[in-house]
Amino acid sequence: MNEDIKEILYSKEQIEEISKKIGAQLTIDYAGKKPLVICVLKGAILFMADIIRKMDTYTEIDFMDVSSYGDSTVSSGEVKIIKDLDVPVEGRNVLIIEDIIDTGKTLQCIVSLLKHRKAQSVKICTLLDKPERRVEGVVPNYVGFQVPNEFVVGYGLDYQGMYRNLPYVGILKEEIYENN
Numbered sequence: 001m002n003e004d005i006k007e008i009l010y011s012k013e014q015i016e017e018i019s020k021k022i023g024a025q026l027t028i029d030y031a032g033k034k035p036l037v038i039c040v041l042k043g044a045i046l047f048m049a050d051i052i053r054k055m056d057t058y059t060e061i062d063f064m065d066v067s068s069y070g071d072s073t074v075s076s077g078e079v080k081i082i083k084d085l086d087v088p089v090e091g092r093n094v095l096i097i098e099d100i101i102d103t104g105k106t107l108q109c110i111v112s113l114l115k116h117r118k119a120q121s122v123k124i125c126t127l128l129d130k131p132e133r134r135v136e137g138v139v140p141n142y143v144g145f146q147v148p149n150e151f152v153v154g155y156g157l158d159y160q161g162m163y164r165n166l167p168y169v170g171i172l173k174e175e176i177y178e179n180n
């Protein structure tokens, strides 16, 4: 699997370090707020597991899975809920964990849904941000790293379902996806 990677962008150690830093900040920001931390499946599972272990505060977790209708759809930002939350969000301080924000469509939709359900506050924490591709006005509150407009995989990010278990974030070799 490693041989399919052109370049390592962020190592296991760098990710560990940034998770610690963000976790410390979240510990301060969410002190006494009993946040509901939401993992956006599937990409966010690794980062979520890191972040919650670095948050020294009473924390509840939940999971949500959405699927994008894709770029061919006229109505931008339309996503379908595959798995909804188990926990009601009304009055809660919600922290959404993502692996990457690309166009922002996924988060735009989730954030407006949570606000519609009367969450007290909604914040976003993402490992990676790819601002070059943004079409929605989504601005994350906590960001690990910015990434260039390249095909990145690993640490939760997939190509055709694979590579999520790489312990680092890397750029996929063109030859892997160019003939597909």
Ligand code: PRP
Binding pocket: 040, 041, 042, 043, 044, 066, 067, 068, 098, 099, 100, 101, 102, 103, 104, 105, 106, 107, 158
């Ligand atoms: C990826 C990624 C983000 C989203 C970002 O998820 O994990 O959730 O796309 O793209 P956007 O900002 O353009 O909406 P994907 O839909 O591929 O599902 P996955 O997490 O299960 O891989």
Ligand code: MN
Binding pocket: 040, 041, 042, 043, 044, 099
């Ligand atoms: Mn995702």
Ligand code: MG
Binding pocket: 043, 158
């Ligand atoms: Mg994906």
